Amino acid sequence: GPKGRPVLERALGVCWSPSNADGLDRKAHAGDKLRCLIMLDDVSPGQVLGRYELLMPVARGGMASVWAARLKGTRGFQKLVAIKTMLPGLVDDPSFERMFLDEASLASQVRHPHVIEIMDLGEQDRILYLVMEWVSGEALSIIMKYAATRGGIPLPIAVHIATQTCRGLHAAHELREPDGVLVGLVHRDVSPQNVLVTYDGVVKVVDFGVAKAT
Numbered sequence: 001g002p003k004g005r006p007v008l009e010r011a012l013g014v015c016w017s018p019s020n021a022d023g024l025d026r027k028a029h030a031g032d033k034l035r036c037l038i039m040l041d042d043v044s045p046g047q048v049l050g051r052y053e054l055l056m057p058v059a060r061g062g063m064a065s066v067w068a069a070r071l072k073g074t075r076g077f078q079k080l081v082a083i084k085t086m087l088p089g090l091v092d093d094p095s096f097e098r099m100f101l102d103e104a105s106l107a108s109q110v111r112h113p114h115v116i117e118i119m120d121l122g123e124q125d126r127i128l129y130l131v132m133e134w135v136s137g138e139a140l141s142i143i144m145k146y147a148a149t150r151g152g153i154p155l156p157i158a159v160h161i162a163t164q165t166c167r168g169l170h171a172a173h174e175l176r177e178p179d180g181v182l183v184g185l186v187h188r189d190v191s192p193q194n195v196l197v198t199y200d201g202v203v204k205v206v207d208f209g210v211a212k213a214t
Helices: 030-039 094-107 140-148 155-173
Strands: 052-060 064-072 078-086 118-124 127-133 137-139 195-198 203-205
Antiparallel strands (some): 064 078
């Protein structure tokens, strides 16, 4: 698969330009991109939020940024996770905070192999953060750009990705209240940048930040 790109990179709102998105076989100013992401946030590598140590930024959208982080437990236990933090300019905006909290509340209830797992929600020094499982893979948008230079994604693989994506979305659509009533959860942004594919070929639907419970 394509190498040299952040695992959770998202095509929309990332600080580097789209003109670099197809540079999968060249260095493409990786250091400048990393510095750009760091400057755009009020958190930094090495900072600790609760039990989580931030390692490096991997993506930035219109409402939040995503970091690779390390969960540190007792007796040397460690686990790699992804942490989403609200952008500094939105901290005092009640509507964006509500969207962030809704994502934590709704998406954490969907338990399915093809939906990203929400593990924790925390707040420290006025920084709201959402802890998610780490996905070792690539966004479908990156895979599509890479495959476009080689004749496209083979049909059996494309069907495999689409099938797993549909299974994850079906699990979200079937989410029910404790009394059995459908929540009515709809993702509303099913796009290639919100579909991650692990290096083992497992699909994960991500970013329920724009989801709606009808």
